[in-house]
Amino acid sequence: MRRVVFVAVLSSERTLALVPDESPGCPARWVLPAGSARAAETYRDAAMRVLRDVVGAMPTRGGAVEGCRWAQVPVPVGQSRREAHVFIFRLMVAGGLPKRLPERREPVRWAGPDQWPELCARCDLPDVDVLLTGYLEGWIPDGRITLGP
Template sequence: MRRVVFVALLSSDGRLALVTDDLPGAGPRWVLPSGSARAAEPYREAAVRVLREAVGAMPVRGGTVEGCRWAQVPVPVGRSRREAHVFIFRLPEAGDPPEPLSWRGATRWAGPEQWQELCTRCDLPYVDVLLTGYLEGWIPDGRITLGP
């Protein structure tokens, strides 16, 4: 089973960092920074590692909400079994967010009106709701299941 972490990095004004993901044979698409958790690595530690790859030593604050997409059983045809966790981080400083991030490829900062379209490309349903609830304060701390 693949253990995947996604990093939702929000600017102080509520925009979301997206990076390009150039898949072989496909054009570039905008996605959340992501990576795989190592064998015994906890999901949160993997997310911090991915975040550090994206922002280097830039100061960030970690949120207390974790969105989880549990591995599906049975696995849909043509897909690998995957469990994904989304961790939210915030840039603490006001002003324009940095562009580009040190993540490979280009960076784009997307406002809430673009989240649903862009986050569905990561196969993470309801990430837009998770982020909105986090920013508005109505999502409780802890793990939140994304999708059925």
């Protein structure tokens, strides 16, 4: 089973950092920074590693909400079994949004809430837009939240 983490980095302007998809054979598109959890690594530790790879030493604050997409059983035909967790972080920088994040050569795109539904469809993460909106508006409780079916 693949254990995947997604890192949602939100700015003070309520926009979300997206990076170019680096998956081989995929069309050009913008996605949430992601990575796989290593064998002895917790999901939160993997998210912290991915976050450091993206923002470097830029100050962030972690949220207490974790979105979870549990592995499906049985596995749908043509898909691999994967479990995905989404961790939310707030970028704590003053001034304008960076055009490039320190640890990445590629540019970063900042997406507003109106673009989040399209994003979660591309990441195969149902309800990420609802998770992010609820986090920002304060009506999602702290802890693990199940995403999708």
